[in-house]
Amino acid sequence: MLKRTVEDRFGHVRLRGELSGVKRAASGHMYCALKDENAVIDGVMWRGNAGRLAFRPEDGVEVIATGKLTTYPGRSKYQIVIESMEIAGEGALLALLAKLKAKLEGEGLFAPERKRRLPFLPRTIGVVTSPTGAVIRDILHRLGDRFPSHVVVWPVMVQGQGSAEQVAAAVRGFSALAPGGPVPRPDLLIVARGGGSIEDLWSFNEEIVVRAIAESTIPTISAVGHETDTTLSDFAADLRAPTPTAAAEIAVPVRQELMAMLDEYAARQRRGVVRPVALARERLISWSERLPDPKTMVEAQGQRLDDLTDRLRRGLAGRAEQARRALAESGGGLRPALLQRHVVQLRRDLARVPDPGVLARKRVGEAAQALAALSRLLPQLNPYAPLERGYAVVTDPSGHAVTTREVAAMQSGLTLRFGDGTLDVTPGDSAPPAPRPRKTARRSSQDDPASGQQSLF
């Protein structure tokens, strides 16, 4: 009766309070108490619902719990069976956010070097967002404007219980797609959600979503909320777009611009290839025009040839005439009488020269007379003539005449020359010294018979 009254009277309730005494039973059920300044109520969350909680319930966290009131007869208590629970109050949320951000940042999930370059022209774009609502429309519309593309939408809930799991599963699902499978694998992902309160965007701060985005094998753009909203998903993505529309703009270039650029390149390369040809043709023409006319060339040459022929003939005739004139001039003086006259003159000069034989014979005669006179005189002057009469000439060993006794006494030997021969004598009373040096020479040669030649000196 009491149980029915309570349960009927308070079917569904929403309570706001601070968690305390949080306890997770081995069964998976969660028990806690919700309290505010002056009241407290026990709460229980069965395993199924507790497992879907988007955050880890902790003591002191302010929450809003939705559930049914019921009684627990065994303890004479009433309690709330919580079906869903979310964090209440921005301060609490922000604190939780800061904590998670620091943790993931510490793991390097947001590091700039993890960011990949987006493809310039994605072939397929995967979009993770709600299939209803303005966001997907905005994205598709902007993509169509810029560059109609192949888009694969993975429909998810972007808010409320279970949305985080859906978003994470979608991101991982796209990442896991094999190329060439039934679902084309995108080369760019957009994770998008429209604007809302921090609670509305909370799914994109959930660790499971942030990790899925960070681990995505496909470059990912996050576009959650408005420009001023920042979620952890934005940090984990390769690029953050301020809005879903901006994500579409970032995702693809403008096709029209690319077409225009291509057309311009085509025109430029056509100009580039045609211009040199035209230039070359012009140059060829202008040079061709400067080639002289072959007829004029031949005519001019013919004229020159005629001219030279003419001059050649005239030149030859002139030269012959000139030579003839020169011959006549020099030939005139060439006569025999001229030569003869010269010969007569020379012969006359020759006759005037006296006979050299007469002169020579005269000189020889004179010389013979002088010689005869001298021959007669010569015998009287012979120094040896007096020797025949008893005189002698004394000479020293070197053959010089000795004319005084003083000189003679100093000589080792003297030679007396008589009319019929010579006689060697020794002057005075001293013995002849000549044998002494000869003895000495012989003695020294006995002392050293080995070198007879040297010992003589």
Added chain:
Amino acid sequence: MDEAPQDISALTYEQALKALEDVVRRLESGEVALDESISLYERGEKLRAHCQARLDAAQARIEKIVAGPDGVPQGTRPFDEGA
């Protein structure tokens, strides 16, 4: 002319556009011999056609993942069909 012409189909749009840009610049510089400029132009045309094809092939095709009971996508269907 570093790559052979058959490599063009393997180029991404960006690479092909860059190659085309290079061809145009060289043609415009006038430093290329006349004979070579013809083959260069041919290559430029192929690059341009390749880029053009990539742009022409672009068409809006919006699909939605159809997931099986286990959540694994089994295929797609047009986005607006029954949405």
